Amino acid sequence: MSAMIEVTDLTKWYGPTLALDRASFTVEEGQIVGFLGPNGAGKSTTLRILTGFLPATSGQACVAGHDVLTDSLAVRRSIGYMPENVPLYTEMRVDEYLRFRAGLKDVPASKRREAVDRTVQRCWLTDVRRRLIGQLSKGYRQRVGLAEALVADPPVLILDEPTIGLDPAQIQAVRELIRSLAGKHTVLLSSHMLHEVERTCSRVVIIAEGRIAASGTFDELRENLADRQRVVLEVHPGDGGGGPAEIARAFAQVAGAGDVTHKNLGEGWLCVHVNPAGNADPREGLYSMVAKRGWRLREMRSEVPSLEELYVRITAGEAADADRPAA
Amino acid sequence: MDKVLLLTRREISAYFVSPIAYVAMALFLVIAGFFFALSDFRPGAPAAMRSIFDVMMVILVFVLPIITMRALSEEQKSGTIETLLTAPVTDVQVVAAKFLGSWLFFLAVLAPTLVFVVLLAAFSDPDYGPIASGYLGLALLGALYVAVGLLASSLTCNQVIAAVTAFVVLLMLAMVGPWLAAVAPPPWRGIIQNATIRKHYLDFSQGVVDLVHIVYFVALTAYALFLTVKVLESRRWR
Numbered sequence: 435m436s437a438m439i440e441v442t443d444l445t446k447w448y449g450p451t452l453a454l455d456r457a458s459f460t461v462e463e464g465q466i467v468g469f470l471g472p473n474g475a476g477k478s479t480t481l482r483i484l485t486g487f488l489p490a491t492s493g494q495a496c497v498a499g500h501d502v503l504t505d506s507l508a509v510r511r512s513i514g515y516m517p518e519n520v521p522l523y524t525e526m527r528v529d530e531y532l533r534f535r536a537g538l539k540d541v542p543a544s545k546r547r548e549a550v551d552r553t554v555q556r557c558w559l560t561d562v563r564r565r566l567i568g569q570l571s572k573g574y575r576q577r578v579g580l581a582e583a584l585v586a587d588p589p590v591l592i593l594d595e596p597t598i599g600l601d602p603a604q605i606q607a608v609r610e611l612i613r614s615l616a617g618k619h620t621v622l623l624s625s626h627m628l629h630e631v632e633r634t635c636s637r638v639v640i641i642a643e644g645r646i647a648a649s650g651t652f653d654e655l656r657e658n659l660a661d662r663q664r665v666v667l668e669v670h671p672g673d674g675g676g677g678p679a680e681i682a683r684a685f686a687q688v689a690g691a692g693d694v695t696h697k698n699l700g701e702g703w704l705c706v707h708v709n710p711a712g713n714a715d716p717r718e719g720l721y722s723m724v725a726k727r728g729w730r731l732r733e734m735r736s737e738v739p740s741l742e743e744l745y746v747r748i749t750a751g752e753a754a755d756a757d758r759p760a761a
Numbered sequence: 762m763d764k765v766l767l768l769t770r771r772e773i774s775a776y777f778v779s780p781i782a783y784v785a786m787a788l789f790l791v792i793a794g795f796f797f798a799l800s801d802f803r804p805g806a807p808a809a810m811r812s813i814f815d816v817m818m819v820i821l822v823f824v825l826p827i828i829t830m831r832a833l834s835e836e837q838k839s840g841t842i843e844t845l846l847t848a849p850v851t852d853v854q855v856v857a858a859k860f861l862g863s864w865l866f867f868l869a870v871l872a873p874t875l876v877f878v879v880l881l882a883a884f885s886d887p888d889y890g891p892i893a894s895g896y897l898g899l900a901l902l903g904a905l906y907v908a909v910g911l912l913a914s915s916l917t918c919n920q921v922i923a924a925v926t927a928f929v930v931l932l933m934l935a936m937v938g939p940w941l942a943a944v945a946p947p948p949w950r951g952i953i954q955n956a957t958i959r960k961h962y963l964d965f966s967q968g969v970v971d972l973v974h975i976v977y978f979v980a981l982t983a984y985a986l987f988l989t990v991k992v993l994e995s996r997r998w999r
C-alpha cells in the first residue's frame with residue numbers, strides 16, 4: 435500500500451487569518467478516510483489546496499504521487515472533487531451536465547455515453563436524468579455532485595461534507611454509495627459529525643483550529659483514549675473539615691492531575707472528576723492525598739472517555755494544545 | 762482545443778437559456794432597427810449602412826456588458842468556478858472558451874441585421890464593399906468589448922458591478938477618449954486620438970480595411986483576455 439494523499443506541514447494564511455497550521459497526514463490507497471472537525475477548522479481549505487483550487491502558504495501536498503502546486507493538471511486528472519454545497523449549472527439537464535464534465539475530464543468521446551449511463555445508475559439518478567438540475571431537490575443535487583465526481587472513474591475522490599443537508603434516508607443512501615467505493619478508490623471526505631464519519635470511514639483525521647489533533651483508525655483512537663482515563667472519586671471531608679473548593683484544589687495539586695471538576699452529592703459527599711495531565715496516571719497520588727487529609731472515601735474508579743467526548747473536547751479547543759494522541 | 766470547444770459550447774447554450782441575454786438581444790435589435798430606419802433606410806440616402814455601423818460603437822457600449830456580465834461573475838457567485846477550475850483544464854482554456862462563447866453569441870445577435878442588407882438590396886443597388894468591411898469592423902469591435910466585459914466579470918461575483926465596470930471602461934475608450942482628444946493640448950491630442958476606438962473603428966464603415974486598425978483591435982482584445990487569465994490565476998496568491 436502506498437500513500438495516495440500526502441500532506442506535509444501545510445500552512446495557509448488568508449491575509450491575517452491562520453486557517454491551517456502545519457497540518458500533516460497521509461491517506462493510503464483504497465481507504466475511506468474521514469476528515470473530521472468543527473466548522474471553521476480548516477477542512478474546506480485543506481481540500482481546496484489538495485484539488486489545486488487554492489495554493490498553500492507553505493508546506494507540501496501530493497496526490498497520487500503528483501505535487502499539487504507544480505503538477506496541478508496531473509493531480510486534477512486523478513481527482514473527483516465535490517465542493518461544499520455542491521455547485522452545479524442549474525440550467526443544464528442531469529445527463530447533459532455529466533456528459534459535459536466527462537468530456538472535460540478526458541473521457542474519450544466514444545466512452546462518454548457509457549460513463550454517464552454507469553454513473554447515473556450508480557447514483558440512483560435514472561428517474562431524473564432528463565430533468566433540469568435547477569428543478570431537483572437538494573438530495574438529488576447532492577447525488578448529481580457525487581455522480582460528477584465519479585463520472586471519469588478517478589482513483590481519488592475528495593468530498594466536502596457530502597451528506598450535509600440531506601434527510602436520514604438520503605444520508606443512508608449516500609453513505610452506502612461511498613462505502614461501496616472502498617478498495618477501488620481512495621476517498622477523503624470531510625464532516626463535522628463524528629457518528630457520520632464513524633459509519634462511513636475506516637480511518638479518521640481530526641482537525642481543530644487548523645491543526646491536526648488526532649488521526650488513526652477508530653480502534654487506535656480508543657486505545658489512545660484508554661491512556662487518558664479520568665478518575666472519579668466520591669469523598670467526604672469528614673470531621674477534619676474543608677470545603678468542596680479546597681478539596682478540588684488539593685486534588686489538582688497531585689502529581690499527574692490535570693483539570694478537576696466537582697459536584698455536591700448531598701450530606702457532605704462530593705463527586706470529583708480528575709482528568710489526567712497528558713498520559714500521566716494520578717491515581718496513587720490521589721489516594722495518598724485522601725489518606726493524608728483523613729477524608730472519607732466511598733468510591734474511586736477510572737472512566738474511559740468516549741470518542742464523542744474526546745471530539746467534543748477537541749471541538750471546544752481543550753485537547754488541541756495538550757499533548758495529543760497521534761497514531 | 763477539444764476542451765475549449767466543449768466549454769464554448771456550454772457557454773453558448775447557457776446564453777440561449779438566459780432571459781437577460783434575450784433582453785439584451787431584443788434591446789440591441791430594436792435600437793439598431795430604429796437607427797437603420799431613421800438614417801440609412803430612407804429615400805434619398807445613399808444605399809449604404811454607414812450610420813448604423815458608426816452608431817454601433819455607442820450602442821454596443823450599453824449592450825455588450827449586459828451580455829458578458831454573467832460569464833465569470835455567475836460562476837464565482839454560484840461556486841461553479843470551483844468545479845470548473847479543478848477540472849483538468851488550464852486557465853487559458855477557460856478564458857478562451859468564455860471569450861469565444863460570448864463573442865459567437867454576439868455574432869448571433871448581429872446576424873438578424875443582415876436583413877438590413879437584404880432590404881437595401883431590394884430597394885436599391887448598394888455597394889457591398891463597405892458593408893462587408895463594416896461587418897468586419899463590427900466583429901472586431903465586438904471582440905474588444907467582449908474581452909473588456911470578461912475582464913470586468915472576472916473581478917467580481919456581482920453581475921451588476923461587472924456590467925457597470927465594463928460599461929465605464931468602454932465609455933472611456935469609445936466616448937470620453939475622443940472628447941479628451943478634442944480638448945487636450947496639441948502634443949497629447951494625436952496620442953490620445955490614436956488610442957481611441959473611434960479613430961480605428963470609423964474607417965471600416967467607409968470601406969477602408971487598414972492593417973493598423975485590425976492590429977489595434979486584436980492587440981487590445983488579447984491584452985484584456987491576458988489580464989483576465991491573470992485575474993483567475995491571482996486566486997493563487999490572494
Ligand SMILES: Nc1ncnc2c1ncn2[C@@H]1O[C@H](COP(=O)(O)OP(=O)(O)O)[C@@H](O)[C@H]1O
Nearest residue numbers: 448451453471472473474475476477478479480
Ligand atoms: N476565502 C477566505 N478568506 C478568508 N478567510 C477564510 C476564507 N475561507 C476560509 N476562511 C477562514 O479559514 C478558516 C477555515 O475555514 P474552512 O476551511 O472553510 O473551515 P471548515 O471547512 O472546516 O468549516 C475559517 O476561520 C474561515 O473563516
Ligand SMILES: [Mg+2]
Nearest residue numbers: 477478479518
Ligand atoms: Mg467547510
